[in-house]
Amino acid sequence: MITTDYLVIGSGIAGLTFAAKIASKFEDRTVSVVTKATADESNTKYAQGGVAVVLDFKEDSFKKHSNDTLIAGDGLCNEEVVKMVVEEGPRRFKELQSWGASFDKDALGTLNLGKEGGHSENRIAHHKDITGYEIETTLLNHIQGLSNVTIYKHHFAIDLITEHHLKIDDYNSIICYGAYIMNQNTGIIETIKARATLLATGGIGRVYGHTTNPDIATGDGIAMAYRAKAYIADMEFIQFHPTVFYDKMVGQSFLISEAVRGAGAYLRNKKGRRFMLDYDARGELASRDIVARGIDNELKNSGELCVYLDCTHLAIETVKEQFPNIYKECLARNIDIEIDYIPVVPASHYLCGGIDVDKNGRTSIKNLFACGECSRTGLHGANRLASNSLLEALVYANTIFRYISTHPTALPSMNIPDWDDRGISHSNAVFISKKTQELQNLMRDYAGIVRSNNRLDEAFKQLQLLYEEIETYYKNSKLNTELCELRNMINVAHLIINQSIERKENRGGFFSMDYIEKSEHLQNDLF
Template sequence: MMKRYLINFDLEEIRKEHCDVVIVGTGISGLYTALNISGKYEIKLLTKDKINESNSNLAQGGIAACINKENNINLHIEDTLRAGRYYNDKKSVKILVEEARENIKKLIEIGAIFDKDEHGNIMLTREGGHSERRILHSKDQTGKEVIRSLTEEVKKRKNIKVDEETFVIDLLTYKNKCIGVLVKDDKEIYALLAKAVVLSTGGIGQVYKNTTNSSIATGDGISMAYRVGAKIVDMEFVQFHPTAFYNEKDRKRFLISEAVRGEGAVLRNSKDEAFMENYHKLKDLAPRDIVAKAILIEIKKENNPNVYLDITHRDENFIKNRFPYIYDECLKKGINISKEYIPVCPVQHYIMGGIKADYKGRTNIDYLYACGESASTGVHGANRLASNSLLDGIVFGNRIAQDINIKIGSKSIYNLNLKYKHNKDELKCDLNKIKERIREVMNRYAFILRGKEGLNKACEIIETIIKELNSYSKDSIEYYECVNMAYVAYLIITSALKRKESLGSHIMVRDLGGENFV
């Protein structure tokens, strides 16, 4: 069913460029990895959009890290394990938490600015699943601030070149070694050969009908790694954020940060009842999978498309100062959050699975690394703890950089005459309609609640779509994205079918008839 390369090519006939390291993706993990690689190496940072278009840039809440003496490292480890249903790799979690402080210090040295109190101390907040305040933030646009600081530093480095609007089609390999990437820009398709390749391509949100993710999150890195034979694991663990602003017309939903609940907001149903006390002892600060499921149950019970988030009991000036971005965006949508409830519902937000990577970010393909959301080090288990994602990106991005600094010094760049040929019939169907079909299938059968019957139906449909896409070819980014989305959908569905019992974000419901009710 799988096609190794998405297009025909012959390296003898196309242009070739060379560098030491290729990094695909300019979210926090990609930028931070680049900045920690030795300045003696030439680095190419590739992004299919603009440098600041990423899920990292959209992150509101903050970065979880034990930076004060009052913070308990063991508590952060336990909170991460508990949220992940103890499915986490414990060594990965230990690395994440213990190396947080040194990497936060690096971020601040690079220029990231976090909120401070009147005494100059970094302010910390709390989110769902956390037993204490340990989350650094920059108002409610932490990701944007971190990306700003990293981008400014990247532009200063003479050894780093950023190529925007450059789409990576496939990984080039030889004898289980990654030797570069096949690239498309606005002019041509060419090969970029390198000593090492890092995939930091972000999430898979566009596979679902509604998501908080960037429009470019089509799972490209996971899909191209799958085609090259990299191990892909735990794809059934898709996280659905409980509180996205409900608007029936919007496919991309505006995220209402978990930090809003961390500062006292309460979830209410259509009867104005605060319902989370019925589902978990932590109430509104329960882990995300529990809150998302609870909201879905309330939506079904009340026959209402959303529930409500209430922060009206907090002082208006506090709300405007602490959450200026959320306040302004909600106001644009007709809701004054200091006086009115926010309509919210769960949507796709993050994936815990992905490209299997070890403690140094290495995959089973030599010289191919993965970090950030596209990777799976086992750190998040079956459900990610809030604000551990940006931390994951910097801790394991730094580890990848240190490994590359050691490994590629005496390595040569391969110059091989690789080529690939398959059926060249032009695809004539509407790619946007295929994308929408994938999203409909995933929302209907592989959303928060899953059933065996529905997943089997979904598998049949997605397999048919993949067969159709692979029978033809089309040199367009829309085609490449569509194939990538189909493969990612297939990986999620087949992984979900293998895990017959509920665990974390993977919730199997036997009496559902295989179909979600939203």
């Protein structure tokens, strides 16, 4: 039994920002950060673009940033949340800078703000093309100076502890008392009790297999919250990043930042034709859902396997300076972007829905909070505006910190039973890998960029069979990370498919062939 004041599950920008702030505020209280890989392995680490924030008030404004967010969100954003995040953004960004995060500046020392798809002004603060890595490193360095923070590396969160685990049948509301955590080095499942628990577990990219996300992005927090009966919303809105390096491999793929298109790169088909202007007047700088569907349509019409990103007309020295990692990675893959087009395809990138939270980051379960990509705040609506995710994490981590600071809760006093896995047989790694691939193939084929009711119904039937098979296997096997991840991904896939079936009109990242007619809310529809 481990007792801590604040349990944080996830070590990206959301979890670490909250941990740093609450630990600094309450030096006599303990903060435990649980991460299933190394401390720096998170979706944050791989964010290339930057932080969308209004800093140049001569050219930009909160109203412009809010309008861009609302347009991208296709009528489903919570306007109060948009206003809160956009207006709070500059303060949180400057706080991050005060902790040591460095962002690119021009010769005069002014922040060199970039522009990405869906933005009307230059407002993306970035650190070359490795902004996420810079932020992650800064936060970890900051955390190391706080003696009341413990980071549990290689620890996997299995389940949230609620009345269900305490065998309490008569209760008015669900309360979170902590979580069961598996030490991946020993296999021992530990019990952690906490005043408050924060889920900051990142995305769900591996559900699709072909993804920009790291291997750890298996939707663990969402699945745990779902099993605990938290409210989950907007899971149908999956953002596919339009430009991921095409190399015929399924798995984590190399992202070509949207900022490259912001710098002037063109999308071309195999014949060399610049095609995005056929779909949107903004061309390559349309919002991601539109660009991803445009590419998908080009590929289906032509039968080709990829389209191309053309940087050859750009000043190569500027490209090397702004995107050194992308330039080097392309060279390593035998593409010299000074003379060659970059082969690209869309890939699963970001979930706009997740665990539903209010403006204080509270879930529908008492003492359970969620922040970052695993949460559904209402900021993104049906489609996230580029680089709003890091901003959202910074703002909501601070909002949750402020709420918890002024609404204290007591440590759970009851006895919580240990996890019981006696007499359970060991699981088969080959079987789990095979079933994981089966799930990923199903999701790519039936619940991808363009969907239909018939295919979603078929996906539901196939997934139900897989779910029943894995639940039986789970109950009879000794737990390991891969089995728990597969179970979580099946839960997430169930949410995506069910909520896709429930949606009866096209919005943002959700597009079905059964709803071709443009609704009164839609803007910039492709077809």
